Amino acid sequence: MNEELEKEVKKRLRSEKLTQKALEKQLKPTRFLWSDSGILEMLAMVRELKHAHDEVEKVTPGFVAWTSFYDKHICKRKLAYPELMNLEDSMIQNKFKALCAIVKRVRDLCEGTGGGGLHDQLEAEGVSLH
Numbered sequence: 001m002n003e004e005l006e007k008e009v010k011k012r013l014r015s016e017k018l019t020q021k022a023l024e025k026q027l028k029p030t031r032f033l034w035s036d037s038g039i040l041e042m043l044a045m046v047r048e049l050k051h052a053h054d055e056v057e058k059v060t061p062g063f064v065a066w067t068s069f070y071d072k073h074i075c076k077r078k079l080a081y082p083e084l085m086n087l088e089d090s091m092i093q094n095k096f097k098a099l100c101a102i103v104k105r106v107r108d109l110c111e112g113t114g115g116g117g118l119h120d121q122l123e124a125e126g127v128s129l130h
Contacts, residue, residue, distance in 0.1 A: 032087075032091065034095060035083065037083060038083040038084065039095070039099070041081040041082075041083045041084055042081075042084060042092055042095060042096060043096075043099075044081070045074075045077050045078060045080075045081050045084060045092075046096055048077060049069070049070060049073060049074065049077055050066075052069075052073065053066055053069045053070075056069065070093075071089075074089050074092065074093075075089065078092065102125050105121075105125065106121050106122060106125055109121050
């Protein structure tokens with residue numbers, strides 16, 4: 001009788017663990033997928049911010065840090081871009097950093113090979129049009 005009770009308890013614990021894992025899986029946040037137009041809007045916004053930063057740097061004595069300028073002005077600028085409007089600033093910044101890392105890897109490899117293999121490297125990074 002004692003063994004049957006132990007088996008029943010173990011069975012219930014196992015089922016509770018499985019139920020808990022299933023619930024945790026359901027509560028896991030979904031991953032945001034960037035659309036091509038969203039990426040293009042982000043790049044246009046960053047280009048606009050960079051241009052504004054360069055203009056401010058021309059008329060301001062001393063050094064104006066890009067990161068503080070970006071953090072201060074991103075909220076106002078992203079309102080002009082419908083696909084970026086509802087995204088958190090950190091999401092935009094993380095995607096931009098990821099794109100910069102891909103560009104840097106491709107550039108470094110192309111410089112190392114004398115420019116040869118550009119299309120192969122773009123394909124390897126998943127940014128080729130073919």
